[in-house]
Each structure stands twice: as C-alpha cells, then as structure tokens.
Amino acid sequence: MQDFISTRDLSAASIYNILETAEAMRFKQNFIQGGKFAANLFFEPSTRTKTSFQVAEQNLGINALDFHLEGSSVVKGESLYDTARTYEAIGADLLVVRHACDHWHDQLVGRISTPIINAGAGKGEHPTQSMLDLLTIYQEFGSFENLNIAIAGDIKHSRVARSNAYALTTLGANVCFAAAPGFEDESWDIPYVSIDEACDSCDVVMLLRIQHERHASVPYQTRTYLTDYGLTIDRERRMQNHAIVLHPAPVNRGVEMDTRLVECDRSRIFKQMENGVYTRMAIITILLNQWGGNHENFTEKCQTIAT
Template identity: 70%
Template structure:
C-alpha cells in the first residue's frame, strides 16, 4: 500500500488487517518512527482528525510539520501540487492532507514518492474516519456480517456517508440511509428508510452533521430538524437494547440529536474519538512499513 486515499481501494482482508494492527498498537504503542517527519496539510477546519493525527504521529516518535494556510505561499497562489512537492523536497516522509476538492489526490498520487494519507476529500471520502468507526463497531459486536447500520442526515454532502456505505458493505453489513428531503443521493444504490424505521431495526445508528459549508448560498433551516428527522428521546427509547449511537462529530446538539443522548449509555461518540489515535498510528505504520520504512 503506497498511499491511503480511499476505502474503495481496500479489500475486506486489508480492512481487517488495519483494524487488527490498530488494536495491537493501541495496547502497546511503540515510538518506532523516530527521525521521520509527518507534514499535516489541512486546508479545511478540523479538530478531531488533525489532533488525532498529531497525537498518533507523536506517539510513533515522529516530528510534525504543520501547514499554516494563512501564512503559506498558497496565499500567493501556489498550487496544492507545488506545496506538496515542497514538503517532500525539504524532507517530509509522509503527507496528511485534507482538502475541499473531491479528488485532490489525483494530481498528486502519481507524482509524489512519499506516502499520502487522505484526511478528508470534499464530499467524497474520509477513509481514516471510516476505519476508526469500523473499529468501534468491531469492538462492540465482534464482526460486521449481517449487522444493520443506518446512516442518518446530510447524505448528499457527507464524505463520511460515502466512505462508510462502501466499507460497511465490503465487510458484509446491511447499510441503510435515512431519508431527509433535499439530502438524498440515489447514486450509491443504498435503500432509504425513515428515522423511526431506522431506530427500530438498526444495530448501529450513525448520525451526520448538516454540512452547511457545502450548501453554497442556500441556508438550511434546522429549527424543526430534530423533531422531523433527528434522534429524539422518544425515538431512542424505540431502539433495540443492544444498539449503539455513532457520530463523526462535531455534534450540533439539539439538531441531529437530543443533547441528552450525546453521552448516554448507548453512545460511542467519544469512544470513536479515542479510537482515532490507534487507527491512524496503524495506517502510518503500514505505509512506512510497505514503503521501506520502520517495520
């Protein structure tokens, strides 16, 4: 594996391998990448993903380079390609990139010799988020085959929805989208259900944030969203006893879910965040390993 760009590049065996390594490194972190430099190029805001990568890199013993977009040469018109090549030229061993373009990596992957990690690409893919969520599900249920997973919210604009639908089906889960008018996307071939139906039948309910920043000029009124399409206290009571709640965060409390449910007994939202560090450590290790690096 030269780069980590999309879950569509991963077989079920590759996913299992990454999850297994994440569990191993989580139990026994080892700073075996001392002397390596990781460059974190985030062109969109991020709290969990960026911080998680930074902690993962530090736990592996890596030095980190952090792009400041407002003071970099990109403010002078430098391209993403030239910025990436610059970091490669000065000695970075790994590039972690988040960018608003759906396929930003197309212009880099054939021309950059060091590993690239997709930390979020437009509306298309968020593969490391997908891996940490799969780890959370695996820790809960032990396997994926036959699980009913419902993904609810702004499907149309969510890179999480695209990544997770693909990977979960690869792993044998049954995937459903929750129908919200204006947020549907029929191109993935995923069946739609109502929120009430999802709560009654799912093993895993994943809620998505409304992607206001991707709606352009059209503002979305969220005043009745919770009652109409969100996870209310009443809907939560109709969930199966073993069912869990996921959310990639940030959570708009009182919009996609009642604020009292963010840290309820069936919520695994902060467990997801915790799993982000070992998953990203595992991915970095694998890339450096297969690129002739640390292991």
C-alpha cells in the same frame, strides 16, 4: 497500495488488518525508528482529525511538520502540488492532506514519492474516519456480517457517508440511509428508510452533521430537523437494547440529536475519537512499512493494505 485515499481500494482482509493493528496499538507505542517526518497539510478547519493525527504521529515517534494555511505560500497562489513537493523536498516522509476539493488527490498520486493519506476530500471521502468508525463497531460486535447499520443525515454532502458505505458493504453489513428531503444521494444502490425505521430496527445508527458549508443555496433551516429527522429521546428509547449510536462530530446539539443523548449509555461518540488515534497510528505504520520503513516488533502485523 502506496497511498491511503479511498475505502473503495480496500478488501475485507485489508480492513481487518487495519483494525487488528489498531487494537494492538492500544498497548504499545513508539514503533517507528529513524527520525521520520510527517507533513499535516490541512486546507480546511479541523479539530478531531488534525489533532488525532498529531497525537498518532507523536505516539509513533514521528516528528510533525505543521502547516497553517493563513501563513503559508498558498495565500500567494502556490498550488497544492507545489506545497506538497516543497514538504517532500524538505524531508517529509508522509503527507496527510485535507482539502475542499473532492478529488484533490488526483494532483498528487503518482507524482509524489512519499505516501499520502486522505484526511478528508470535500464531499468525496474521509477514509480514516471510516476506519475509526469501523473499529468502534468491531469492538462492540466482533463482526460486521449481517449487522444492520443506518447512516442518517446529510448523505448528499457527506464524505463520511461515502467512505463508510463502501467499507461496510465490503464487510458484509446491511447498510441503509435515512435522510431529509433534498439530502439524498440517489447515485447509491442503497435503500432509504425513515429515521423511525432506522432506530427501531438497526444495530448501529450513525448520525451525520448537516454540511451547511457545502450547501450552495440558502442554508438549510434546522428549526424542526430534530423532531422530523433526528435522534429524539423517544426514538432512542425505541432502539434495541444492544444498539449503539455513532457520530463523526462535531455534533450540532439539538439538531441531529437531542443534546441529552450525546453522552448517553449507548453513545460511542467520544470512544470514536479515542479510536481515531489508534486507527491513524495503524494506517501510518502500515503505509510506512509498505514503503520500506523500519518498525520494531510489528512487521508481521503491518502487511500491505491492498490485496
């Protein structure tokens, strides 16, 4: 695979290759040789993803070409394609793109001669977030086969839910959704359960933020959301002893989860953020290897993503 766009493109073997490479990245850095450049084209606000990519690139010895939407030619009407081609022409060896359009990558894939990483596509997918979520689960359980994993929250508008549902199903996990009325996405052949059922029976409960910015109508009222659909103290106490809580963040404290649970013993939220650096280092290394990059001591680990 030439680009990293969707978890639907990944086999189980490909995912495990990314996870194992990411684990190896924890112990050695500065793999990339030859003065590579990466363009981080973020057309939407981001804290964790953008910073994580910047740290990953720096750890690999890659020079980051930053991009600020408000100071770019986009405000003059430049298209995504022309922006990408500009960075390619200037010398970028890698494009990392986040954009509000669900299918922005259709404008670039096959038309750009550098690898492209999807850092978030509207309500579509967020595959690098999925990989760091998977790494966190893998570190905890060592396998995905028959794990019971609930994704709870604004399923309808969540790119995180989509990427994780594809990947977890590929890996053999039992995935279920939990959502407030109106937050369901019935296009999925995945069962829905109540948040109480999810907390009582699942090994992993992955909470999602309400995507207010993607609701076309009146913003969803959150006054009773925690009590009705979120992770309360009582629900957390009923979880199995080994069960863990994930959240892609940012967390709306007191909405999707009680603020006291954000850093509780079973929360892995900040561990996810740490793992984001290693998984993104792995994805970049594997892609550049696929494109013929020069990588010190990691050729055997950096096989093609696709089977």
